[in-house]
Amino acid sequence: MNDDKNREKTIELLRRLEHNEIDQDTFNKEFDQFVRSEEFKNNHKRASKFNISSLGNPWSIGFLVVIILFIVFKFYIYPYIGREYVVAKDYNNLDQPVQEVYGGQEHIKIDGVDVEVNLAYKYKIKGKVLATHHYLPTTLSNKLSPVDVGIAWGYILKEPNFKKIKCHETGTRRLLCMIGSEDIEGLYSNNHLVPSNDKVRKQMKKIKKDDYVQIEGYLVNMYWNNGNGEYFWESSISREDTGDGACELIYVTDVKWLKPEK
Secondary structure (H helix, E strand, O other), rough: OHHHHHHHHHHHHHHHOOOOOOOOHHHHHHHHHHHOOOOHHHHHHHOOOOOOOHOOOOHHHHHHHHHHHHHHHHHHHHHOOOEEEEOOOOOOOOOEEEEEEEEEEEEEEEOOOOEEEEEEEEEEEEEEEEEEOOOOOHHHHHHHHOEEEEEEEEHHHHHOOHHHHHEEEEEEOOEEEEEEEOOOOOOOEEEEEEEHHHHHHHHHHOOOOOOOEEEEEEEEEEEEEHHHHEEEEOOOOOOOOOOOOOOOEEEEEEEEEEOOOO
């Protein structure tokens, strides 16, 4: 694989990302696999032996540098710009989520469909991010909730084996997290995030694995009729349930990152 093909592959991945043909998680995975491939490594070794005159066209080098800088900014700098922080007194033993009965309603208009959002509980969750998943806007539900975030709390954060937790999807928008063969149910939740405004949407997309975050909003039940039928999407209201329907559906009003008390 020569320099031109390396560059073409990178450009194609960026094009697919910008045109929503792949989501951010898929881009990260494919780009990581690409730069770790033997062909890429061998090409890098060959390129390192060249001097600038042997590369032929310096503009090609400049173009590749621009692409690399774009990737670095988008995935390693941009997520940290504009973050708002709040102090956590016990950074590594955060309390379980808090919910309080509430009654209210909002409406979201997407693709001409009116979505009724019933605010069932006020909700606040603080913890460490185990996993994130970004969804392509291919369905109305994905447009309503473009991001899932798995969050852990409590004593599990102090466990020596915490870093060994592995998470994987076990079904449609379901997340299972385990230490070895031990499930850690009751100490984490998979949260479908529904942004209440554009600012919140942007903050949601900045959440990364291993962040400590605080998310506030409401547990909600949503209903809509798109002309082809009626749809219901309901939130779990317990941290102890499992399986289908066990995920929290949060209408998010605020996202902040946690920092330890000095």
